[in-house]
Amino acid sequence: MNYIEAIAYLHSLTDYEKTRIERYTPDTLDLSRVERLLAAVGNPHTCFPALHIAGTKGKGSTAAVSEACLRAAGYRTGLYTSPHLHTFRERIQVAGRKIAREEVVALVEEVRPLIERTPGVTTFEAITAIGFLYFARSGVDVAVVEVGLGGRLDATNVLTPEVSVITSLSLDHTYLLGNTLAEIAYEKAGIIKPGIPAVSAPQRAEAIQVLETVSREREAPLTEVGRDWDYDPGPADLDGQYFTARRVTDGGSDLDGKYWIPLLGRHQLENATSAIAALDVLRRRGFRIPAEAVHKGLRNVHWPGRLEILSREPLVVVDCAHNPYSAQVLRKALAEWFPDRRWVLIFGASADKDIAGMLRALLPISEYTIVTRSDHPRAESPIELADVVASVGGGAEVSVNVRKSIRRGLAVMDPGSGLLVTGSIFLVADAREEWARYTGAPLPDNDGASDTWPGGDAPPCDRGFKMNTYVGREHDVG
The missing domain is CATH 3.40.1190.10 (Mur-like, catalytic domain)
Structure with a gap:
């Protein structure tokens, strides 16, 4: 295996x-x-x-x-x-x-x-x-x-x-x-x-x-x-x-x-x-x-994907907000950290979430909305997301994946705008990886990357529990 x-x-x-x-x-x-x-x-x-x-x-x-x-x-x-x-x-x-x-x-x-x-x-x-x-x-x-x-x-x-x-x-x-x-x-x-x-x-x-x-x-x-x-x-x-x-x-x-x-x-x-x-x-x-x-x-402390600035010029922000309350908190934080900024919103969410509730919080600060989906089985389809946007009084462009969404978002941004990617942790993960590809930066450590680690056994537990034959090892995450 x-x-x-x-x-x-x-x-x-x-x-x-x-x-x-x-x-x-x-x-x-x-x-x-x-x-x-x-x-x-x-x-x-x-x-x-x-x-x-x-x-x-x-x-x-x-x-x-x-x-x-x-x-x-x-x-x-x-x-x-x-x-x-x-x-x-x-x-x-x-x-x-x-x-x-x-x-x-x-x-x-x-x-x-x-x-x-x-x-x-x-x-x-x-x-x-x-x-x-x-x-x-x-x-x-x-x-x-x-x-x-x-x-x-x-x-x-x-x-x-x-x-x-x-x-x-x-x-x-x-x-x-x-x-x-x-x-x-x-x-x-x-x-x-x-x-x-x-x-x-x-x-x-x-x-x-x-x-x-x-x-x-x-x-x-x-x-x-x-x-x-x-x-x-x-x-x-x-x-x-x-x-x-x-x-x-x-x-x-x-x-x-x-x-x-x-x-x-x-x-x-x-x-x-x-x-x-x-x-x-x-x-x-x-x-x-x-x-x-x-x-x-x-x-x-390092906890990426939470009101994280991927780029300051152009301004690109990602956040894992995934319900209406967290979307409201995100909107409030954006207003304080980036006053009077308008946003090109790239939005995707899991199908079992209150999507309309999130959009009601985010659409008022968005000058342009792109709906897409992450590479995750629970992700709602962009077509369905566009229908929800329409149901709460907005309009959205449909994009089939995060790569095209980011490129389209950058193309429609005004000089004073920011690009905001939010709606789920899975969408943010895809966006962080795609931004690395777009800018030529190293990809985040992911399950497609190779691992290297130095030797050195971790100390075993000495409090009376079964060890079997496995020995853990420390490793370098780079």
Whole structure:
């Protein structure tokens, strides 16, 4: 088995990233499957402490910030996120480095017989088991784990973390998680464990009431950004932004202070402050995280595709906004960072999203709209997207792919315009790769590229779990 075959095998399982889940219920997403799979390899998820993150928007950014700060504090970190932008290997990282292709192959070959003895295992469940196995064998000191979908029934919810984090909640996946913010909050609150501290980003009243109720019932101390922690925005430019974060209860925190972060958009300050609040909880539970490490982690965090400027002249911006709320947040951020700018909008989205809601937020700032599709099975067709644009009072040019869309967008831009690509993470990934081709820049590391890595075995887990014969190796991601 080679790397491409290993990835193909994982996607041959029930893959809810490519096909629509019809029911978010225990008989569809059965945690006992992943529990049995993990038990067969010695329960690696019990081999390391974890920070567990759920939410509608910002959970990936919060995970990236948290991991960067923990690594800056000297911890050997694991980072588990989904979906990936360019390569499957982004999903599973140790010490800031993506898992190597050869490691993916070895783990899939090892776990495949166990998967086939566990009927119904999904792609995400298998990847989660492989990720936790890799973390344990790599000897991580702490893992930062992002929920895939929802929370209560997500495969990652086998963890008993050191702290659970709920980022900003809004309406998304409503056909699965519920039609109200309260219903969605209940599903996300499923990661809150009895007696385990939790942190919440600022929430609307309907959502925070649910989180507070669940936390109280489970005797889980809840720290709220906006109540227990607060932040003030500072100066900002195209390189990043300053902000001040402080704990406003319990006499403050050693992590109170002024920070700089390279991520754009004021919404990133919510994510960063939520991460700082979670790190403060870890400090109170015995982790050594000095303020200097948090400053360094925030300065060095890298999370592409989120209000990312690919070019300043001409101005090209990409963002992974994928629901109406995130589109509204994007519009607000664009107005602050690029005042009075008009945009040529390149838009594509997954078919199961509230496309009309996103377009209502974005069309008022767009002087020209091009609809296209990403190279992903769930992408809505450009013809259908054009119909939705028309239904909300706009007009759009149809383009068959991202390559033609970008070239057409550049051709119709006025000197004072910008090119904005948004609607899904898959569209942004295609746009980032196409922009690299267009400008002659190196392509982002992707599943079509070759890997090179130096030798050096990772330390094995010494906390009593099954090693079998596989040995993880560090590698250079370039």
